[in-house]
Amino acid sequence: MPDITWEAPFCQDASNCFRLGTDTEGNAYIAVDGQEDHYLTDTIDALRALVADIKAGKADHLV
DSSP: OOOOEEOOOEETTEEEHHHHHHTTTTEEEETTTTTTTTTEEEEEHHHHHHHHHTTTTTGGOOO
């Protein structure tokens, strides 16, 4: 597993918490809070766009 530095969790109404992380090579990761060993990886811009959509209510059913 890569050495990932995780940011603080993003939570909606104290549930549906997820975290973004990065590694030393600039790769980005997203995982459900508490399950960081099961993650998706993509560019940081793509994952930040996903977070923005979730916060805007466009994709909250995915988390």
